Amino acid sequence: MPAEPSGATSAAPRPRVRAPQSRRAELLDAAERLFLQKGVAQTSVDDITTAALVSKGTFYLYFSSREELLGALRERFVLGFCQRVDAAVGRRAASGEKGWNARLRAWFTAMLDGLMDQVMLHDMLFHDPHPASRELMKDNPIIVQLEALLEAGAASGAWRVADSHAMAIMMFHSMHGLADDAIARGVTTQRARIVRRLADTFAAALRPC
Amino acid sequence: MPAEPSGATSAAPRPRVRAPQSRRAELLDAAERLFLQKGVAQTSVDDITTAALVSKGTFYLYFSSREELLGALRERFVLGFCQRVDAAVGRRAASGEKGWNARLRAWFTAMLDGLMDQVMLHDMLFHDPHPASRELMKDNPIIVQLEALLEAGAASGAWRVADSHAMAIMMFHSMHGLADDAIARGVTTQRARIVRRLADTFAAALRPC
Amino acid sequence: MPAEPSGATSAAPRPRVRAPQSRRAELLDAAERLFLQKGVAQTSVDDITTAALVSKGTFYLYFSSREELLGALRERFVLGFCQRVDAAVGRRAASGEKGWNARLRAWFTAMLDGLMDQVMLHDMLFHDPHPASRELMKDNPIIVQLEALLEAGAASGAWRVADSHAMAIMMFHSMHGLADDAIARGVTTQRARIVRRLADTFAAALRPC
Amino acid sequence: MPAEPSGATSAAPRPRVRAPQSRRAELLDAAERLFLQKGVAQTSVDDITTAALVSKGTFYLYFSSREELLGALRERFVLGFCQRVDAAVGRRAASGEKGWNARLRAWFTAMLDGLMDQVMLHDMLFHDPHPASRELMKDNPIIVQLEALLEAGAASGAWRVADSHAMAIMMFHSMHGLADDAIARGVTTQRARIVRRLADTFAAALRPC
DNA sequence: TATGAATGAGCATTCATTCAT
DNA sequence: CATGAATGAATGCTCATTCAT
Numbered sequence: 001m002p003a004e005p006s007g008a009t010s011a012a013p014r015p016r017v018r019a020p021q022s023r024r025a026e027l028l029d030a031a032e033r034l035f036l037q038k039g040v041a042q043t044s045v046d047d048i049t050t051a052a053l054v055s056k057g058t059f060y061l062y063f064s065s066r067e068e069l070l071g072a073l074r075e076r077f078v079l080g081f082c083q084r085v086d087a088a089v090g091r092r093a094a095s096g097e098k099g100w101n102a103r104l105r106a107w108f109t110a111m112l113d114g115l116m117d118q119v120m121l122h123d124m125l126f127h128d129p130h131p132a133s134r135e136l137m138k139d140n141p142i143i144v145q146l147e148a149l150l151e152a153g154a155a156s157g158a159w160r161v162a163d164s165h166a167m168a169i170m171m172f173h174s175m176h177g178l179a180d181d182a183i184a185r186g187v188t189t190q191r192a193r194i195v196r197r198l199a200d201t202f203a204a205a206l207r208p209c
Numbered sequence: 210m211p212a213e214p215s216g217a218t219s220a221a222p223r224p225r226v227r228a229p230q231s232r233r234a235e236l237l238d239a240a241e242r243l244f245l246q247k248g249v250a251q252t253s254v255d256d257i258t259t260a261a262l263v264s265k266g267t268f269y270l271y272f273s274s275r276e277e278l279l280g281a282l283r284e285r286f287v288l289g290f291c292q293r294v295d296a297a298v299g300r301r302a303a304s305g306e307k308g309w310n311a312r313l314r315a316w317f318t319a320m321l322d323g324l325m326d327q328v329m330l331h332d333m334l335f336h337d338p339h340p341a342s343r344e345l346m347k348d349n350p351i352i353v354q355l356e357a358l359l360e361a362g363a364a365s366g367a368w369r370v371a372d373s374h375a376m377a378i379m380m381f382h383s384m385h386g387l388a389d390d391a392i393a394r395g396v397t398t399q400r401a402r403i404v405r406r407l408a409d410t411f412a413a414a415l416r417p418c
Numbered sequence: 419m420p421a422e423p424s425g426a427t428s429a430a431p432r433p434r435v436r437a438p439q440s441r442r443a444e445l446l447d448a449a450e451r452l453f454l455q456k457g458v459a460q461t462s463v464d465d466i467t468t469a470a471l472v473s474k475g476t477f478y479l480y481f482s483s484r485e486e487l488l489g490a491l492r493e494r495f496v497l498g499f500c501q502r503v504d505a506a507v508g509r510r511a512a513s514g515e516k517g518w519n520a521r522l523r524a525w526f527t528a529m530l531d532g533l534m535d536q537v538m539l540h541d542m543l544f545h546d547p548h549p550a551s552r553e554l555m556k557d558n559p560i561i562v563q564l565e566a567l568l569e570a571g572a573a574s575g576a577w578r579v580a581d582s583h584a585m586a587i588m589m590f591h592s593m594h595g596l597a598d599d600a601i602a603r604g605v606t607t608q609r610a611r612i613v614r615r616l617a618d619t620f621a622a623a624l625r626p627c
Numbered sequence: 628m629p630a631e632p633s634g635a636t637s638a639a640p641r642p643r644v645r646a647p648q649s650r651r652a653e654l655l656d657a658a659e660r661l662f663l664q665k666g667v668a669q670t671s672v673d674d675i676t677t678a679a680l681v682s683k684g685t686f687y688l689y690f691s692s693r694e695e696l697l698g699a700l701r702e703r704f705v706l707g708f709c710q711r712v713d714a715a716v717g718r719r720a721a722s723g724e725k726g727w728n729a730r731l732r733a734w735f736t737a738m739l740d741g742l743m744d745q746v747m748l749h750d751m752l753f754h755d756p757h758p759a760s761r762e763l764m765k766d767n768p769i770i771v772q773l774e775a776l777l778e779a780g781a782a783s784g785a786w787r788v789a790d791s792h793a794m795a796i797m798m799f800h801s802m803h804g805l806a807d808d809a810i811a812r813g814v815t816t817q818r819a820r821i822v823r824r825l826a827d828t829f830a831a832a833l834r835p836c
Numbered sequence: 837t838a839t840g841a842a843t844g845a846g847c848a849t850t851c852a853t854t855c856a857t
Numbered sequence: 858c859a860t861g862a863a864t865g866a867a868t869g870c871t872c873a874t875t876c877a878t
Contacts, residue, residue, distance in 0.1 A: 023862085041250060045848060055864045057851080066848065166406040169390050170383035177382025178375060197375040204414040232837095253872060264839045266876080275873065441841085459668060463869060473843045475872080484869065584805060584824040591804025592797035599796050615793040623831040650858095671851060682860045684855080693852065 024062045026052045028076065031069055035124050040070070074125045077118070082141055084114040100158040103149065104206075105199040108175060111142065112191055112198075115179050143168050150206075159206040171202055233271045235261045237285065240278055244333050249279070283334045286327070291350050293323040309367040312358065313415075314408040317384060320351070321400055321407075324388045352377045362415070369417040380411055442480045444470045446494065449487055453542050458488070492543045495536070500559055502532040518576040521567065522624075523617040526593060529560065530609055530616075533597050561586050568624075577624040589620055651689045653679045655703065658696055662751050667697070701752050704745070709768050711741040727785040730776065731833075732826040735802060738769070739818055739825075742806050770795050777833075786833040798829055 030052035034043040045066050049056045063069045088110030093103070115122065146168040153159040161167055178194045239261035243252040254275055258265045272278045297319030302312070324331065355377035362368040370376055387403045448470035452461040463484050467474045481487045506528030511521070533540065564586040571577040579585055596612045657679035661670040672693055676683050690696045715737030720730070742749065773795040780786040788794055805821045 044846080046846095056849085056866095057864055058862080060849065061862065162409065163406055165390075166387060166403070167410065169386045170379075170407070170410060173382040173386025174379035177378045177385075181374075181378050194375070197372055197379070200371065201376065201379060201411075201414040204416065205410040207413065254874085255872075265841095265874090266839050267837085269874070270837070462867075464867090474845095474870085475843055476841080478870065479841070580827065581824055583808075584821070585828065587804045587808050588797075588801035588824070588828060591800040594804075595796045595800025596793060599792075612793070615790055615797070618789065619794065619797060619832040622834065623828040625831065672853085673851075683853090683862095684860050685858085687853070688858070 023052075023054065023058065027054065027059060027062055027069070028073060032073060032121065035073075036121060040124055070125070077121060077125055078141075081114050081118070081122075085110045085142065085145075088113065100153040100156065101199065101203045103153075104202065105195060107146065107149065108171075108195045108198045109191075111172075112175055112179060112195055115176065116183065116191065119179055119183055140172075143172055146171060153206070157208070160208040161206060167202075167205075171198070174198060174201070232261075232263065232267065236263065236268060236271055236278065237282060241282055241330065244282070245329055249333055279334070286330060286334055287350070290323050290327070290331075291354075294319045294351065294354075297322065309362040309365065310408065310412045312362075313411060314404060316355065316358065317380075317404045317407045318400075320381075321384055321388060321404055324385065325392070325400065328388055328392055349381075352381055355380060359415075366417070368415040370415060376411075376414075380407070383407060383410070441470075441472065441476065445472065445477060445480055445487070446491060450491060450539065453491075454539060458542055488543070495539060495543055496559075499532050499536070499540075503528045503560065503563075506531065518571040518574065519617065519621050521571075522620060523613060525564065525567065526589075526613045526616045527609075529590075530593055530597060530613060533594065534601065534609065537597055537601055558590075561590055564589060571624070575626070578626040579624060585620075585623075589616070592616060592619070650679075650681065650685065654681065654686060654689055654696070655700060659700060659748065662700075663747055667751055697752070704748060704752055705768070708741050708745070708749075709772075712737045712769065712772075715740065727780040727783065728826065728830045730780075731829060732822060734773065734776065735798075735822045735825045736818075738799075738802055739806060739821060742803065743810070743818065746806055746810055767799075770799055773798060780833070784835070787835040788833060794829075794832075798825070801825060801828070 027048060031043070031048045034047055034051055038047075045059055046056060048069075049059050059069075063072065085107075089103075089106050092106035092110075143165075147164045150159065150161050150164040150167055154161040154164070175194075175198055178197065182190060182194060236257060240252070240257045243256055243260055247256075254268055255265060257278075258268050268278075272281065294316075298312075298315050301315040301319075352374075356373045359368065359370050359373040359376055363370040363373070384403075384407055387406065391399060391403060445466060449461070449466045452465055452469055456465075463477055464474060466487075467477050477487075481490065503525075507521075507524050510524035510528075561583075565582045568577065568579050568582040568585055572579040572582070593612075593616055596615065600608060600612060654675060658670070658675045661674055661678055665674075672686055673683060675696075676686050686696075690699070712734075716730075716733050719733040719737075770792075774791045777786065777788050777791040777794055781788040781791070802821075802825055805824065809817060809821060
């Protein structure tokens, strides 16, 4: 039952201690790549460790289960996505653009960029709808930030917003839907057009009067 | 679980030839029920046949694989959904309501009803994004019908629609997002409110001039 | 993740439905043989199914786990052992032998036979001391029967027995110890001698006055 | 469990060179404790080294394999047990008690004490009967000493012993059986009673004439 | 048509052991 | 002496699919 070290004629003992500290990230990267290529359910722990050039046992040194790896990947995605959007919005704001609709456009642009570069990944990761994956949306930081933007615009009198939460959700999902559609059509280059549609539509919807 | 080797005088009253041709539908129903209860991945062919009071072999008489059953379930869902929406919209139209915005509201109401009654099922079925599940959206009949409505309204001069396809997608996903959010919050009774938000928002977005 | 039936060039499909109903017993037999040969811990489910000329999946058709197989083996052992002893004692009794000491000798003979033919098996099976394996002894039917014999002899005035339970235990374990010793020495042919020692010793211990 | 990749400035106060030479005993102790608590098979080398506050590698500095550790534990047990019994018997002898039956009682008392304090440990250690664990009994020093006692008593004419080896075995296992039974019943306080049963029984069995 | 016993590849996870540092 | 990251063979169990009846 022990290891019985690879029987008599064991081949070369493989290099030990390759990189210094990267192991965990390497496994995360390999898993992400494979999940994207073959699907989550179709990717085994073995596939992952093979791709990461690491032994199977090593996997369990860094993750206590396959499921934990998925969790880590989700966390990494959300973090990365928020950072991208924040950074992009911040950049625009800094570049002197002004006006609420301009800000909204900045938002759509940043999010669309963030999303379209990673929709596949997003879908992959947030898919088993049985546990509370839908719950995540309830406190989705993106939605929360969007609500804040809407309320600020409303407070300034620039927009009329009856229900900022519902509006934020419509915006987010409109964008998500357009991104998905573009990807399904294989058209991933028309981002400007999509942003224009979003901005026009919601600017009209927010117009006071 | 064991064999209980057909104990000599097995006087089991095996119910032969239950229904005449319904077998396929029974399997579909049993699968749908179980998928909803336990999740797609967690439901085995055995679970399904057991629930359908049918032997395992019978399953493969009606479906060439587990995957095909899933496909059939998806198809059945889309068909049923379209019929519900059509019927509901038709009913409203017949009831004498008029005006484009009223029609739009009828749409939102019908779809939201159709969706909220079955979001779980929808999510369940359209979740493994790897095969061409996203592709389905490309020619989603719902979207197509919505586009037609938008174009008709635009042609009549009631609405201004720069890109009916994009607009239809935004509408559909806005509604989907609001439905998901309501479900995540456990609030499934505020459909009128949701419809109002959608109708107001998109009426504004479509307002000419 | 499915079976993907042994890829394209699948070899011969193996004979199906070999014996009619024996499967469970075949697995039990194969397991017993291997446990005896290599030890319980060193025998895998795979070893067992291979020895039983059955596929791995078949194992789980008849046993819900490896542990259950062990339980079934234990049960089978106890049943068989009791039957052997009962039969042998009955035979002697029928053959007209009489006297309490003769009965006791009959007991020792029957049990020693039963045990020495299967000590290895017994030890193998009743070894993981962590669950209540020791508990089994508490209500061991063999001990119970022995107690009854002792009490009957005492009631008839033939023996003096201060504590029939303790005495039965001493007898049983004395015999077990002698059997083990004989086996350890590789001397399994001296059963008569062992029975004589047991009978003499305990006859003396039971002598009234 | 993860790597926590030696976080740059790892200022962990690694306790170096704790005890001087005790390492081996600490491992033995930790293993014994864990084996008792969770069972031999359920205790991994890792559990042991963790409990001994020692790294995994260190284990193999003191033991060439897990199996060797088990052997060392067995040896330690037997040695300790013999010493206890010897000491106890010596004490009684020194205290002026005399008579062969008194000596025999002293023996039973000492062994029962020794055993009942450590049955769990004994069982744990001597359980996988596959290697020559049964063989140990062949030259078990306890049995040997008991034989010597019996022969001395016989030589003095105090006892009649036809087969001292067999008698020693019966005594040892009778006692073992009673101890197990007492433990199984949760009655560990009736040692005096058990000793009386043993002494009475075997005194009668050894009575000359 | 219908059955269900049989199949076997596949999977997640464990753990004794090694060895570069 | 001591460490602990890395290894990889081995294990128990699942399940989609087949096929003799």
